[in-house]
Structure formats: C-alpha cells, structure tokens
Amino acid sequence: MTVYLVRRLLQALLVVFAMSVIVFVGVYAIGDPVEILISPDADQIERERAVQSLGLDLPLWHQYLVFLGNALQGDLGRSFVFNEPALKLILQRMPATLELAFGAMFISIVVGLPLGLYAGLRPNSPVSKTIMAGSILGFSLPTFWVGLMLIMVFAVQLGWLPSTGRGETATFLGVQWSFLTLNGLSHMAMPAINLALFKISLVIRLTRAGVRETMLMDYVKFARAKGLSPARVTFVHVFKNILIPVVTVVGLELGSTIAFSVVTESVFAWPGMGKLIIDSINVLDRPVIVAYLMIIVLMFITINLIVDLTYSLLDPRVRLEGKGA
Amino acid sequence: MSDATLNGAAAAPRKDRVETPFRRFVSEFMESRIAVLGLIVFTIIAFIAIFAPWIAPQNPYDLAQLDIMDGRMEPGTVGGAGFTFWLGTDDQGRDMLSGIMYGLRISLTVGAGSALIACIVGASLGLLAAYAGGRTDSVIMRVVDLQLSFPSILVALMILAFLGKGIMNVVIALVIVEWAYYARTVRGTALVERRREYIEAAQCLALPTRRILFRHLLPNCLPPLIVVATMQVARAIALEATLSFLGLGVPITEPSLGLLIANGYEYMLSGKYWISFYPGIALLITIVSINLVGDQLRDVLNPRLKK
C-alpha cells in the first residue's frame, strides 16, 4: 500500500513537472500572448510596458523558474486576461464541470449497466442485438454533432429543454450547484446526456463482455450447482465480478470525461473548466493553461488512485503492491 | 512400430484445403452478417475515397473551380458550372457530394495514416519494452503513463496549436496521442506471449533473438493490436473531426468531413441543413462501419471467448 502510494506520488510529481515544462515551451512556441491581449492601437511603448508587467521579458527558463518557485508555494500564477489567480479561476469553474461529468457518469451507469447486463445474459436475442448496434452508434457519433442535434431537437424544435447555459444554482457546501434546482437540472440534462453518450456505449460493452465471460466461468456453474436462484447467481456472483472492470474503466473514464467536456461545454456554453481552457488557449493565457493542465493531471492521478483502491476493495485478489510496476 | 501409419490414417484430412489461421479467421469473421455489411460499406467508402478525383463531379479543393455565387445551393440545384449539386453546396459554392468524397479521403488518410504510424511506433516500443525489460521497460512505460495521463483531446489541441494546421500535422498530433495505446497493448500481450512455451522452444533451438522477436513473438501479438488499430482508426477520424470542429486541424481549403461539418454547423439552425448534415452522415457511416468491423474483429480475435 505504502509502496503503491509512494509510487503514485512520484509518478504524479514527474508527470506534473514534465507537463509544466512542455506547456511552458509549447505556449511559448505557439505565439506571444501580448500580441493577442494588447489593444491593436497600442504603441510600442505600451507594448513593452505590457510585456514587462506580465514578466514576459525574462528568458523562458527564467520565467519557468519563477513559476516553479511560486508553484512550490501553491501559487500557480495570475491569469493574464483576468488578472486573477489562475487557481481561483479554475476552482470557480470546477464545480460546473464536475457536476456535468458526474452527471454524465451517473447517466451512463444507470442506463448502460442494465442494458449491458441484458445483452450479456441473452446475447442472441434481437433486443440484445439492437442494444449492441445502438452502442456502436454511441461510439461513433462525434460529440459536437450530437450536441448540436440535441439542441436542434429538444430546445429549438420541441422547446422542452433550455438550449444552453447553466441555469439556476443553489449553494451547497459553499459551492454553486445546479443539480439542486429543477431549473438547473433541466439545463444540465442535455449536456450531461451528450457527454454520457459515449460512456453509455462503453459501459454497455464492458458489461456485456464481462457478463459473457463470467457466465462461462466454472464458479458460475458451481453457483448454479449449489441450487442458487438465477437472480442470486446473476446479481451476486456475476455482477460483482463484472463490476471490477466496469468500475475501473468508468472511473478512469471520469478523467477523460472531464477533459472531453471541453467540447460539450463549448457547444452548450456550459461555464466550466473546459470552456475556460479553450478560451485561455485562444488568448494564450499561459498561467491558466498551465494551472488547468496541472489540475487535470492531478485529478487524473487522484481518480486513478481512487479507482485502484476501489478495485482492491472489489477484487480481493489484487494487492496494490504489485501494481504499476 | 506401426503407429506412424495408423496415426496418419486415422487423422486423414477430411477436407483437402489447408485451414490457415487466416482462412479460419475469415470464416469466423463472416459469421456476423452485420460485420460483413460493415466491411462492405467500408470497402465502398474506401473505394470512393481512393478514387474521389476520378468520380467526383468537381475538385472541391481547387479554388478556381469554386464560385461563391454557387454558395449554399439546395440539393438538386444546377450550378453555374452546369452540373447538378445533388447534395447542395456549402458557403463557398463547393459541391457537397464532391466535398464529401474528398473529405472521406482526408479523414481516412488521417485516420489510417495516424493509426498505421502510431501502430508501428507504439508496437515497436511496446515489443522492445516487453522483451528488454528492466530499465528500458520502465522508461518506455513511464513515458506511456505520462502520455496516457494527459487527456488526448487536450494533447492534440496543444500540439496542433503548436504545429499549426495541415494534414501532416494532424497526423503527427494523432500519432503522439495514440502511440501509447499500441505500446501498452503490445507490451501487455508480449509479456504474456513471451512466457509461452513456443518462445522457450525457439530459444532452445538457438534461433537468433531478432528472429524470435519478429517471426515468433510479434505475429502472436498482432490480434489485439489489430483490434486496437481498427478502434483507433475510428477514434482518430472522430478526433480529427472534433479538432477541425474546434478550429484546429486541416486547412480550410481542403476540408475533411469534420471540417465540412464544422463549416455547416452554423447553417444547421438556419435551415441549410445539408451543409452539415450530409458530411455528418458520411462521417457517421464511416465510423460505424469501421466500428462494426472492429467489433467483430474483437470477438473473433479474442482468445478468451474461444473454446
């Protein structure tokens, strides 16, 4: 356990460090933020003043060292654009993204697990085949296109759901959440579904594959030979085994959901971190980009950690010592 | 000592045809009708993509052949150049049908090209990691971890922002995003296969390492690789579409399907659905057909579902 934690920690440090270097160099290579930020009629003097005030006149390595020094004290820099601490900006936006991602996760499990279970238990029935064909669709549809179609149909044509934005929020634990209000939920529905689409397919497939594989196992047959009811065999013996891959992948996917919310957020104008990062990339707001990626990486690592811990809870055979070697 | 002949007689081949692993694979693949359908559709798509310059009514990449006065024509209108725009035109007066054919070409090139390069790079590194073990293994796998801990779309975004537009750059970005999947897959399989007795047998026969690696180990690591590759082709096409949609990706004058969709995106709500809709359908069919094939491949090549 300790070994595992230590290993993860080292890995996290390495990744975060490598990433910050890459992003620094990358943003430097993409362009000069001052060019973008500065008013077009600003003259050279004004330009130089801006460069200096943002610390962009130092050599890159020097800028990096300054950043690193501050980062070690928990200061990830100030946004060029907003002149606010990058971290604060991101944390402000994080709840919106998190609730979207978790919403999507929730939908994908609630929808995907039963469908996958059914398809796995009756692999040859027409319904299962339909489910599987449908899941291929879910795999194949580009997120942005589906998002647009959803808006077209449900907001514009039918008018059932609000098209974009986050809607009303309620405060809980000092953070604004929209899932606590009806209006907020109705705003969340489409983006969450949009984001969930791919995951639903994934969960269906994983579940089905897991069920099919598990059903072939001797221990399932043994469970039946013990005279257990089919329900118990399915929901205890089979289910617990398929939960392992499902939880793992779904957990790991949470990270990519958060990352992929970039697309959904920009389609649905959802004010989360994803939209922030796109906007920041557009204006080369380096501190925000770096901070965002660092946070994303840390989140990934944390999620992985939690997933692995869950994994070891679900599967007693796994001892964390051996993992990640 | 008559066992030789007896044995031979007993096992006399029923069919004369030798059942090669490939033939067996083909026949198993054919078992799923929908997968065969997917394969046929994909073949047609690939055909269209390859022969687009010869069958498309217009070269949508040649600005001289476009006329903005033909822009946003409805499907079925006859344009200034005298031929019918069966699927309408986009804002530049680009024939959508031709645009889709050429777009397929780009999308498939990007998808297949990136998957192929990523596969070669990833598979070599994965094989190396598995066979060499030790330091080499951990260095390679750390890089893989690093790579996989970045959200792919963000990596691609950053890389493209850095490299600029262009088909080649998209391919590079996708390769950088994807190689790690192959490396991980191959390493995983190779680690298992390496412990198989036939590898030991080959070592015992004092075959050169290179031969063992490429003639014995690699072919047996291919099945999962192929599965990953098909899935990644589909993924790459979708990712390229998304990138183009986000404004990075291929040049605007040589639109891929994704860019066609992105271009038509704004017109979607204004009733000029065809600009975005038809490329969307083409993209959908392409990805679905690849996934159908990949799906069946996964079933056929998965040793665990086999008895």
Added chain:
Amino acid sequence: MSETATARRAALDAGAPMVELRGISRRFEKKLDFAGRIAQRLGAPVREETVHAVDNVDLTIRKGEVVGLVGESGCGKSTLGRMVAGILPPSDGTILRDGIDVLSLSAAEAREINLRTQMIFQDPYASLNPRMRVADIVGEAPLVHGLVTRAGYDAYVDEQMRRAGLDPAFKRRYPHQFSGGQRQRIGIARALAVKPDFIVCDEAVAALDVSIQAQILNLFMRLRTELDLTYLFISHDLGVVEHLSDRVVIMYLGRVVEEAPAETVFARPNHPYTQSLLASVPRIESRKRAFSVVKGEIPSPLNPPSGCHFHPRCPHAMERCKLEKPVLKEVAPGQRSACHLNDAA
C-alpha cells in the same frame, strides 16, 4: 529382453557424464524499485522477495541414461530443466556439458552446445507457434543453423515428421488442426530436427490422455534406441517415471532429497518424503485401499521451512531437522539421500 537390459545397464555405468551440474542454484528475486525503497524507509512492510527455485543441486547424467526427475508442483523441476537446456542461466554453479563448462563459452560456441540439448514441453497447445505451419516449425531451426539446405529442406522435414510418427502430408497444416498427441509429436520432431543427443522432457506427457500418453512414451523409447538419446525426464507421475527411467531424482522445494536407480527408489525408498510420495500414489493394482495421508500442505517456496524443508510434514522429524540442512549422502551403492535419519542409523 532382460538380457539386453542388463547389457545396457552395464554400458551406462561405464558411460561418460554427458551433463554435470555442480552446485547449481537458481533464485528469482523481486527487487524493490525506487518507490519501494522509499516506502521501506517509511516503514512499510515490504521487502525484497527471493524464491530459491533450485537450491544447490548436483546432478550427473551419463550418456545413454534416462534420468527421471520427480517432485510436486513448484519444487523447481522445470527450472532445473530449463537450466540444463540452456534457456535459463543459473544464478550459481557450473554446468558441464561433455566436460566443458557451458557458461565459460563464447556465445557462438554456447549456441552450438545448447543446440545439442533440446527440450520437449508439457503443453502441446502453448508450445507450438500457432502462426506457423508444421513444416516451418520443424524445419526453421535446421535451416537457420545450416543443418539442411533449401534444396534438401522438404525431404528433411518429411523425414523428421515421419520419424515422429506424423504423416508428412500434413506438413502444410497449422498446429490447431492437430490433436494433442499429434502436436506433441510435432514438438518431438522439432526437437529432433536439430540432431540433439540429449533431450529434456518437461512433463511431456502430463497433458495427454492415457492411450495417447502410451503412444508418446513408446515413441520416446523407440527414439532412444534409434538415435542413441539421453533423457532428463521430468514428471510428477511416478508411474511414468518408474516405467521409463534408469535413475530417479526426487526434488522437494528446490533441493534434491534422494537420488538412486529406479528399482531402488521404488523398492527401498530412503528419504521419508520419497516414502510418503510413493504411499500417496494411487495404483491400479491396489483395490479399495485406504489412501494414506501425508500431513500438511506444500510450503511456499517464498518462505521455505528451516533446516530440512520437509520437516513440518515428516513423520520422523527431530529437533535437528529444524535446524540443520541435511546433505545428500550415499546410503547404498548408487543411492544418495539427504536425511538426518541416515546419520542416526
């Protein structure tokens, strides 16, 4: 029949050692990586783990002999076999092949010598490359090593297949088109194709049905006389070993506990482990018998008992057995055993 047997026996006694293992050991270690070492510093209960798969084994195999190697699962039989076959380097000790120290040779020379030792594996499914045709499986190595030219290739492969009891008409087939027994023959043909004089059979018949097993065993016997082969026959099936071997070596948790001519082992087993092993084996001759019980489980090789590894299960264990590792000593002519009881007597 018995006359020829005695003659062979005599020839064997005079036979020069073909393979000699001197103090061979093989350890598998799980090293701690950087993170592991830090965790250890932090007081985590982790440590480097070492499995003594083979622990200081001396063994001599003379030309023309069949040596049976018996032991329960995990006792290091395969590891020993692999070291003898040159696939796995030993951690300690020397291996002499025809009197030459294999480990001191250059790579090319070692390859030459290793080629003369071939191995036949347990799993008829895993031991053949599923993506190669039988002809290639059998013919690849001879071609690579120049034992045969392209021109003579087909004839050579045919001959090898025929010798192993396979119809050469099948040589364009792939392994999955053969039954287990046939596959094992392919494995044999492959091994024999490089003209070895020494064969290590690692549980070569364990996965086969009795009737097929009998065919393969007969094939082994026939090839032995035809090609003048020497075998190291690894098995956990005492019946098979008894049937085939001239000499039997019994292993327990990485160590050789007893070594003697086959008749002696089965007639007068010396080591308590050998005795209990023999008592546990069901025999077709014995009806409705009460199965005797060796108490206890096979200990983990990660954490073997001190002194004599067998002491926790041994009915005769004494204080000394817990402390002192018994050495292999001659207890009768040709019979060596590692048990403290022999000192007491």
Added chain:
Amino acid sequence: MAAPTLEVRNLRTHFFTRAGVVKAVDDVSFTVERGKVLGLVGESGSGKSVTGFSIIGLVDPPGRVVGGQILFQGRDLARISEEEMRDLRGNRIAMIFQDPMMTLNPVLRVDTQMIETVLAHKKVSAEEARQRARDTLGMVGIPSPDERLKSYPHQFSGGMRQRVAIAIALLHEPDLIIADEPTTALDVTIQGQILAEVQKLAATTGTSLIWITHDLSVVAGLADDIAVMYAGRIVEKGDVSAVLDAPLHPYTSGLIGSVPSRNKRGEPLRQIPGMTPSLLNLPPGCAFRSRCPRAAEACLAEPEIRELLPGRQVRCFHPLSETSEQAA
C-alpha cells in the same frame, strides 16, 4: 437391497452446434446404489462431464438432454421443472468441479459462498447457517474453520480450495455427489489427502458418489463400480476389481494396458493405436472400430450393451473372454 439412489436409463445429451450435432452422451445407462461409489472413466471428450451435468440439469446451450430417464430416488430428473431441480441441486445432489482455482467465486468470501448455499435450501438464521458452514469445513479437515470462513478463495491453496468445494457440496448432506475430476489438478500428496477424506465421508454419511476421472488408478482405489465411457457411450461397466482384472471390452483392456505401472519397466506399453474420434457426425457402428484390433464386418453395426457375465455389461460384438486374454 433398497432402491438405488440414481438410475440413469438411456440418457442422451446432444449439442446442437453450428457444425452439426455432437452426441456427447448417447444411450448411457447406469445405476448408483446407496452409499456406493461409481467410477466413471474415459478419455478426454468421451462425455463424462456432460453426463454429470445432465444429471444435475446444468447442460449449457446448445446442449440439451434429448432422451432417456434420470431416476433420482424414483423421480425422473429429466422431466421435472427447473424450480424443482433447483431445489434438489446443492441440496440432495451436489457437484464438485475439476479446477479448484475456478470453482469458487474469487470476489466473494468463503462464508458468503457457504452460507448462501445453506440458505438456498433451508430456512435458518444466518447464524445457524454460519454454524453449519463452520462445522462442515471442520469435517473436511480444514484447521481453524472460524478464521478460514472469513478468507477469500485466493488465500487458500489448491487443495484447501477443493476441500472448501467439497464442504459446500456436503452442507446439506446430499444423497448423491457428482465429483468431476476433483483431484486431477492437485499434487499427488494432496490428492491422497482428499481421496482419504472423501473415502471417510462416503463411509460415514452413506452418500452415493459418482467419481468422474480419467485416472484408472484412482478409480481402482476408490470406487465400488466402474463404468468406462468411449465416444459418448458406456462400453463396459461392472465391479471395479472384475473389470480391471479381466476387462471384456478391447478398449478397456487397451486403456489398462496403457497405464505404465501395469507394464514391465522399460518395455513398450500396450498402446491403443490412433486417437479418439470426433463426436461430431460419428459414423454408425462401433465407435472404437477404427482402433480396435478385433474389429470385423459385424462392427459396422451398432453394438448393444449386454450383460455378458453377472454384473458385467459390455458393448462389444467381440468381447475378450478369459481365454482370449490369456492367448494375447
């Protein structure tokens, strides 16, 4: 003698595969008396396991029992409903599988897996069920069963796991246990322990046992009766000693001859040539024909199983008589 625990009559179980019908079990009949052990032997693929699964009603699709009767204490298991069958499974009839690594669910604790079995058939409190589980574990020779109950299967060695599986089978003191090669995957010493344990249990509980194995030696030591299967059919059955000492069917004889320890050391074994035929589209007639040294024209017809000597049944036109064997 009381009614037999199990009487199987002309059982046929076929698999309807894409490639054709696999007659995995074809016209199999045998009887298991109360408290007796029947050894069911045969080579791989001869239909032993399918026979076992047919009895307990767990033949997987595309397989199906297509004919015959399975009379368990007089009830025909082939005719009863799934509900009734489930009532019997694990309760009156239990089964033990070959691979101890695979028969226990790796993610459930041993106590869960035992208690659920108790509760499936008996309305008792969880505590009582646990008590029962603990007692049974002790019975099969597992030390400190209280602690072991809380373990997961992977924390046991192979032999221990098989004991747990046996304990689960014994929870309701069934009338019949079908053991499908339960010791094949184990080491000799551990196999010896298990066999000894089973022997003791059979003797004390009066449970009947069908012991499926391909190892004649195990059957020799354990069983009362033996049935030899070949290509989905029983070719010979009878008392263990009688059959093993003087086999009537050429196949049985060949099988015994193939066991090394039966032969003289160093001499060629008496092998059966050829290999077992595929059960798919088996040609009519005696399935052993192509490998049989005594095969003749007559064998093109299907031999019926018949009682040749008292208590000895054989399915052969040219059985080995006492004399013919001596001549061989």
Added chain:
Amino acid sequence: AQTATIAVGAPVTSLDPHFHQLSPNNAVADTVFDRLVNNDVNLRNIPGLATEWRAVAPTVWEFKLRPNVRFHNGNAFTADDVVFTLQRLPNVPNSPSSFAAYSRPITRIEVVDPLTIRFHTAQPYPLLPLDMTNVRIVDKETAENATTADFNDVRAAQGTGPYRIVSHRNGDRIEFERWDGYWGERAPFQRVSYRMITNDAARTAALRAGDVDLIDQVPTSDLANLRRNPNIRIAEMVGLRLIFLGLDHLRAENENSPFITDNDGRPLGRNPLRDLRVRQALSMAIDRNAIVERVMEGTAVPANQFLPSGVFGHVGDLPPVPFDPDGARRLLAEAGYPNGFRIQLNGPNDRYINDARIIQAVGQMWTRIGVRTAVEAQPWTTFVGRAGRQEYSAFLIGWGSNPDGSHPLRNIIATFNRDRGWGASNRGRYSNPQVDSLLDQSLSELDTEKRERLIVDAMRIAMQDVAVVPLHIQTNIWATRRGFEYTASVDEGTLAQRLRPAAR
C-alpha cells in the same frame, strides 16, 4: 417586463474599467460607469459627466463637470474622482493592454473648482475629448488601493452609470440592477442578466428558444432565417470595423516575399506587391459585392477606405474600387506577370465575422485572374504573432476605428516608428513620407476643418496607392425577441441601457 436577459458573444474578462482595452469590457464599463465625454449610437460626442468642454488655450482643455451626480455607493462625483481616475490609468498592475495612452499627453491636471477641471498638454492636442470617451470615471474613495480583483468582486466596481452590478460570475454572467440615482434617463429594466455565450449557434439557439431576449454578433448564417421569424427583431447599423487585406511592403522590389512564388513554385526573385499595378490588380479582382452578398449575407458594405461616409475623415470623392477581372489581368500583364504568380493568402479563422470564408472567396477571385492563391486560416493566436513579424505576403485583418480618420492612419498606414508610436499595427510595413507628413500636421491642428482636410488628403493618397486592400465594413447586428427593442450603434458594444421594452 422588469427583467431582461442579454447574451453576448465575447466574454467580459474584467469589471475593472482600466484593466484591459477590450470592447466587451468597455461595453460593460459603459453600462456601469460614465465618461466625461459620452458618445451616442453614432459615436458623436455628447456630454457625459462633463457638460461642456473647450480648448481655453492651444495646450489647455477645460471641462465643466456635471453637478449632483452620485456613484452607486452614494458618494458624490467631483473633480477629485477625475484626477484620481487619470492617475490610475497607467498604474493598474499586470494590465495586458492598459489605458495609459489616454493620460500620457496630459502633462498636468488643474482642478479649478470641484466642478471645473483643466488638462494641460505639451503640444496642441485636438484628440483629447475623443480620448476622454475612453476613460471611465471611478470613485476615488472606493477605488483607491482597489485591485482589479476588487473590481471583479463587484465591491470596487461602483460607477455612476444607469445600471449597477449585483453579481459577477467570471466568464459566465453579470447581473445588473437599475441604479435609481442615475443622473440621466432612467434605465428601462429593474434587472438585467448579462450572459456570455461565446458559441454562435448556441447563442442563436438560446434566443430562438426564448432563453435570452437579446443577442449580439448574430451569425450571418442565421440572419436570413431570423429576419423571417416573426418573433425576432433585428437591429443593425454599419460599424467602424474595416476588413482589409494587408500586403507585404517590407520586402524590396528585388527581394522574395515569403509566400509568393512563380507558377512552378520557385522563388520569384522579386516582390510583385511593391508594384502599384499589381496591388491595383489584386484589388480590382475582388468582387466586393459578391463577398458582401454571398459571404456576409448583406451584413457589410463594400469599402474603398477605412471609414464609412459621415465619419470624420471619410474621403467623399474616392470612387468605389471597380470589379474588373479583365482590367486586373491587363494590369498584371503590364507589370510583367502575364501568367500571374502564386501567392498564399493568410488569415485568422476565429476573429472576424466569416474571416475564413472571406479569404477563400478572395482566393477564388485572385485565382481567376491568374494569381493562383492558396489559402490558410489559422487561429488568431498563431496568426497575429506571425503577421506582426511580417511573415506573410498577404493577409486578412480587421481594424475597428475610432470615429476619427487619424486613428487608422496613425496605426496602420503611417510608417512604423517606435518612438512616435506610429504604425503600431502597420503589419505590412507600408511607408509613404507624404502620408506621414500630412498626418503629422493634422495631429497638432486644433482647427477641426483644417484637420479633417489634412486627414482626408492623407487617406486619399494611401488608398490610391493601395496601401491596403479594403474589402468591406461590417454591420453590427443584434437580434431581440418579440417585446424587446435594441438601439443599434456604430460601436460594437452591447450595452444594457440600449435594450428596452418594445414600443408595441
């Protein structure tokens, strides 16, 4: 209705009115704050916090301040606030694009009395009232020592404007409330929610779905549809943003321009863009009406200069550039390129309305006169840096002018000169001494008429010389839901006070 919801297409990055020169920020600032000189929808200067102003000496401007004005926090507005504001301009930390330029010409501020203030400049400075339209006055008491973050947290964002800010969620929305103590016309709504929906389609969809009452930057693609929609009303006005093509004037006649080659892709050995005839040809090859009609869907006017008619500095006698492909080809032949050449046209794809589409259309047209054009559109981030480093041969870019001809001349046409602060956005490095000297004269000319003549002359010369290729001037478009009405303006900003309930 008591409430209204506005969706704007560009995010507001800060509520600090002196932090970042950015039109969305300025628009919000103009809702919350006032300037000494306000402007109306046609960008004419009208009294704001100053009721009148005049030059009392060549280098002294005097402003009379409006009495009885109160900030949202109740504080009275006085000359001290003006002084403080002007002092704050250059001192906003980390400002990426500050307002310092507006206080720089002022050498001294003299407070005559609490409602009279004088600005002293080193030279005569005619543009000072115009500059004052860019300076939002903050309350000295609140803003003293306040950081940008304090403004963003609303606390320091106390102005004198018609709406006050209730809450602010960065990059998402701002909630306004009517300021009942406003000195001018009472704001029409009790509450206004100001949301940022950067995605065009999403913004339109939000309007159509009735989630918002007003959107700006209506995508041209939706316009025709929206016009047909009885529930939606469009407000539009020609703006001040010119879309034009910059050309490489930096490379000398005998040097290679980076993206120009001969027809076989080999270096040309000269820079054709230095030849006036080539520039004219390229300009004549463009069918501006087609671009306006087809690409811009009518939301622009073809341009032959920077400013639309009616604006100070418009050259009235400049004829429209004719669309004449044959003439263009002739000119090319005269210039020695009978078969044309190859060029790459660069441009952004995320900055101006239909930017990527326009360059493609231009590419089509150029290709037809034999100048085979490759087109490359990039994100603004990468594009603008490279354009600024003169890496392109021809590029599309835009310029939003102040309503004064000197503004584009000085920034885009004038010779690049760091010390004078000229030609800061002259990315093609056009240079014409004649234009420079006329501009120079105009900048110290206090006589409005004379000044305008100078500017018009300079502009005419530059346009005849095809310093840049003007394409069109964009129309600013807003769309409202039934029941609302928006007053379109020349500037692009979306101001809450310009939205009101429909007159019925």
